[in-house]
Amino acid sequence: MIAYLDTSALARLYLPEAGRQAVVDMVGREDVTPCSHLVAYAEMSAALGKAERMERISSADLRMAWGQFQSDWKSITRVGVDEALVRRAAGLARQFGLRAYDSVHLAAAERILFAAGGSDFVFMGFDARLNAAADALGMKLLDGRS
Numbered sequence: 001m002i003a004y005l006d007t008s009a010l011a012r013l014y015l016p017e018a019g020r021q022a023v024v025d026m027v028g029r030e031d032v033t034p035c036s037h038l039v040a041y042a043e044m045s046a047a048l049g050k051a052e053r054m055e056r057i058s059s060a061d062l063r064m065a066w067g068q069f070q071s072d073w074k075s076i077t078r079v080g081v082d083e084a085l086v087r088r089a090a091g092l093a094r095q096f097g098l099r100a101y102d103s104v105h106l107a108a109a110e111r112i113l114f115a116a117g118g119s120d121f122v123f124m125g126f127d128a129r130l131n132a133a134a135d136a137l138g139m140k141l142l143d144g145r146s
Contacts, residue, residue, distance in 0.1 A: 001120035007043035009124035079108035096133035
């Protein structure tokens, strides 16, 4: 199975947030290949830094989480940036009223879904608008919607 994780899903591997256990369980399965977009790397740094600034995690927890993310990142299949993907993301942003990076994640997930030929695929995100857009494109969601 292929699991596409947007940054909100990736963050749940390292931060105590609602939905964390579902993400940990899915990514921990031996038959799951986790995927994301390169932009998630920068977004994760921002998310962990914000958690520290908001005192949700300590500086030591931040260093530990960032180190674990660095290690895990090596095993995540990543979609890169190219003009076709950015143009598709622009269209998805307008079509679904998405924020810029959410539309990039959706375009990347769609690319992976098509490349996999529609095989077992799940989109993992925690933004209602983004999930609705993924659902409208026929992606199975972590919560079981298809």
